Amino acid sequence: xxDLQTSEPSTSSSTDPGPRRPxxxxxxxxxxxxxxxxxxxxGVVVGTAIALTPALVGNxxxxxxxxxxxxxxILVATYATGRALPAKYLVPGTLMLALFVxxxxxxxxxxxxxxYGDGTRNDKQTTVDQIVGSSVTRSADSPQYNLTVAxxxxxxxxxxxxxxxPQDDPExxxxxxxxxxxxxxxxxxxxxxxxxxxxxxxxxNIKQISAASDDLDEIAVPTDDDTFIVRDGTSEAFxxxxxxxxDEDADTITDTTSDTVYSVAKxxxxxxxxxxxxxxxxxxxxxxxxxLRNYERIATDAQIRTDFAKIFIWNVIFATVSVIGTFLLGxxxxxxxxxxxxxGQKIYRALLILPYAIPGFISxxxxxxxxxxxxxxxxxxxxxxxNWFGGATTAKIAVLITxxxxxxxxxxLVSTGALQAIPEDLREAxxxxxxxxxxxFRRITFPLLLVTVAPLxxxxxxxxxxxxxxxxxxxxxxxxxxxxxxxxxxxxxISYLYRLAFGAGGxxxxxxxxxxxxxxxxxxxxxxxxxxxxxxxxxxN
Amino acid sequence: MTQxxxxxxxxxxxxxxxxxxxxxxxxxxxxxxxxxxxxxRWFREIGWRHLVGVLAVVWALFPVSYLVSASLNPLGNVVTxxxxxxxxxxDNFTQLIDEQPFGTxxxxxxxxxxxxxxxxxxxxxxxxxxxxRFRFKGRRGxxxxxxxxxxxxxxxxxxxxxxxxxxxxEVIPAIGLDTLPGYILMMCGGSLGQVWLIKGFFDSIPxxxxxxxxxxxxxxxxxxxxxxLPLLRPILAICGLLVFVGVMGEFLMxxxxxxxxxxxxxxxxxxxxxxxxxxxxxxxxxxxxxMTAIPVVLLxxxxxxxxxxxxxxxxxKG
Numbered sequence: 124x125x126d127l128q129t130s131e132p133s134t135s136s137s138t139d140p141g142p143r144r145p146x147x148x149x150x151x152x153x154x155x156x157x158x159x160x161x162x163x164x165x166g167v168v169v170g171t172a173i174a175l176t177p178a179l180v181g182n183x184x185x186x187x188x189x190x191x192x193x194x195x196x197i198l199v200a201t202y203a204t205g206r207a208l209p210a211k212y213l214v215p216g217t218l219m220l221a222l223f224v225x226x227x228x229x230x231x232x233x234x235x236x237x238x239y240g241d242g243t244r245n246d247k248q249t250t251v252d253q254i255v256g257s258s259v260t261r262s263a264d265s266p267q268y269n270l271t272v273a274x275x276x277x278x279x280x281x282x283x284x285x286x287x288x289p290q291d292d293p294e295x296x297x298x299x300x301x302x303x304x305x306x307x308x309x310x311x312x313x314x315x316x317x318x319x320x321x322x323x324x325x326x327x328n329i330k331q332i333s334a335a336s337d338d339l340d341e342i343a344v345p346t347d348d349d350t351f352i353v354r355d356g357t358s359e360a361f362x363x364x365x366x367x368x369x370d371e372d373a374d375t376i377t378d379t380t381s382d383t384v385y386s387v388a389k390x391x392x393x394x395x396x397x398x399x400x401x402x403x404x405x406x407x408x409x410x411x412x413x414x415l416r417n418y419e420r421i422a423t424d425a426q427i428r429t430d431f432a433k434i435f436i437w438n439v440i441f442a443t444v445s446v447i448g449t450f451l452l453g454x455x456x457x458x459x460x461x462x463x464x465x466x467g468q469k470i471y472r473a474l475l476i477l478p479y480a481i482p483g484f485i486s487x488x489x490x491x492x493x494x495x496x497x498x499x500x501x502x503x504x505x506x507x508x509x510n511w512f513g514g515a516t517t518a519k520i521a522v523l524i525t526x527x528x529x530x531x532x533x534x535x536l537v538s539t540g541a542l543q544a545i546p547e548d549l550r551e552a553x554x555x556x557x558x559x560x561x562x563x564f565r566r567i568t569f570p571l572l573l574v575t576v577a578p579l580x581x582x583x584x585x586x587x588x589x590x591x592x593x594x595x596x597x598x599x600x601x602x603x604x605x606x607x608x609x610x611x612x613x614x615x616x617i618s619y620l621y622r623l624a625f626g627a628g629g630x631x632x633x634x635x636x637x638x639x640x641x642x643x644x645x646x647x648x649x650x651x652x653x654x655x656x657x658x659x660x661x662x663x664n
Numbered sequence: 665m666t667q668x669x670x671x672x673x674x675x676x677x678x679x680x681x682x683x684x685x686x687x688x689x690x691x692x693x694x695x696x697x698x699x700x701x702x703x704x705r706w707f708r709e710i711g712w713r714h715l716v717g718v719l720a721v722v723w724a725l726f727p728v729s730y731l732v733s734a735s736l737n738p739l740g741n742v743v744t745x746x747x748x749x750x751x752x753x754x755d756n757f758t759q760l761i762d763e764q765p766f767g768t769x770x771x772x773x774x775x776x777x778x779x780x781x782x783x784x785x786x787x788x789x790x791x792x793x794x795x796x797r798f799r800f801k802g803r804r805g806x807x808x809x810x811x812x813x814x815x816x817x818x819x820x821x822x823x824x825x826x827x828x829x830x831x832x833x834e835v836i837p838a839i840g841l842d843t844l845p846g847y848i849l850m851m852c853g854g855s856l857g858q859v860w861l862i863k864g865f866f867d868s869i870p871x872x873x874x875x876x877x878x879x880x881x882x883x884x885x886x887x888x889x890x891x892x893l894p895l896l897r898p899i900l901a902i903c904g905l906l907v908f909v910g911v912m913g914e915f916l917m918x919x920x921x922x923x924x925x926x927x928x929x930x931x932x933x934x935x936x937x938x939x940x941x942x943x944x945x946x947x948x949x950x951x952x953x954x955m956t957a958i959p960v961v962l963l964x965x966x967x968x969x970x971x972x973x974x975x976x977x978x979x980x981k982g
Binding site for chain 2: 208211217220225227275465475476491498499582591617639
């Protein structure tokens, strides 16, 4: 093959970059159709990037703008030249992975250092604008407008745009957003001093306006002369001056009616504008960096500390028992049915795989009905009267039994496949040497089998360690005791911490992100340790 | 992953195993003559296997039997549902189709599943080809990194994904939050999920095939699409199935992403049904589950001959 240096590097594990190829793809190698497809594809990519640029610039989404152009550049660099063969095959999937898995993980890590959540969803400038805007009051000569609320997004969540017609000048139309006021927008249909249709926008009806009223109340359209336009009911708006004034240099808000000065002060992990007595001007705060506070809270919060150890232990037990249990059961069935003399092997296999073919959420919800104390199938069949989800221990057992049923078909498949990969003559040789039956299995078959399935077992462990779905759909984490309503008897870390983050204290996204990062680390460390223990990755070839 | 000595399972498939054979192209030995065996020995060697097998089947199927029975029970509640069907009525099915947007859920689920399966198989196969056939810097590191990254459920980054798609939606509403394309795009983040499995299978296809084609003047693209891809059918069938079942049952991200009634998938739709009234909606839920599971089960049975040998050929499920 040495003189055939045309395209493929040899598969010896040398790291030489392979044979030198011409710089640009030649039609002779790939053929004209392939070249056309390539040109067309790259054209579409670059075209898309160009088409999206104005919208992204207009929206100020600088990150996405960068991302789109980087992606386009990578694609062009990969496919326009004749080099870097492996990259041609790796780039599509890797891009997807980077955009929708790796980047979200990085974003999660970044958010974990902030206090982002309910009451701190906006940056400081927006919050100040909202506070100031909400103090707009009508004066005697306030202009009135006819108001039409529209959106180019979703009628429930916005973003909302006001189309305003001055009542003393019914031929003029303004388009107002929290960013400012624009004269004479395009594509507007005026009817009797009111905007009735706008190209590309959905006009909200009264019902939709009242549904979105909380969002609309926060909208104050700034005008050029330091006044704001705010809505006045569902179909009118007025222009007025705010009674609050923000002083950027001093970073204070002054109430012009009472001359009270509000300055920034920290309360808890949030900053508010407060007066001299510490009374807040508004409960609105803004997103701020809080450093390691979220992590400190996970480590030092008394409640979490007492719960954490208990839940962590159960979490490890849950994942371990699930993996070992399903593996042993699946292996037992696989060994039993692996004898070619058994009639109906195919039928057995088909039936045993069935549970795997039923989508997980169905099985879990079905099983959760099985444990009903009075009418559930389990108590019916066994004649017991166990209140399965009533006590922590029985609920744990119920979760484990369910997970055993959920997971054994996969292990059965895996074991069956692995058993068939073990050469027959090995077992025969062992039998001749006097290691027949169980001894042969223990010394020959099982170790060989373990080599194949160990990585699968580790992956299954990791999956179960964060198996939010199983806990959530079966028990919801319960049962809960009156003295501890946050940590349930079957909670695993992920379900417990998410309840904390999205529970009674409002949505605490910064904290939830810190939790995710901690879980990432725990899962990663455990998987790494297990891989090291099984030594299964040493001969990745 | 780690190749066991001897021919890896699935290799024989490449040599055109007759489709009637079970167990992924396993070489069948001649069955031992059954008549010669005294009953005692028969039980010791084979009979007990049937005993365990029957027990295993009972254990595997009793919930399925209950599900079928509940779906045929006209009262449709937990109280009157039994394991063995006692009545036969299609009330639950008609109720589901007439009173719930079941058709819409079904359509959405199929759209999502088909798109995600297609993208995942295509991209995974590409990457597996590179990992199996080329030697380049960062190859082993890349493989291991893939393995680790896949250990984390996307749910852990749910908040970040939510924020991300909110922002995307402001620029391109068609792929934002609460849209099927957006949800599909997010699910495609796992599009390298099947690399290990397919790579293991690739490794069992002899390089000499590629080389012969190269000598005949085929480019690497032609080798990939005309020589290798047809041989991959069994492993693609299995991976496709795994992804299909996974996406069909994906509930968490769907419930965060798809709020609008018209965008719900089977998973979120059926969950909404049973969550509204866990004991009285059981029948309707069971009917929906049966209709959800039937196509998947049929696919499973149809592809069964590939599954057993193929799943461990790659060694790692994503």
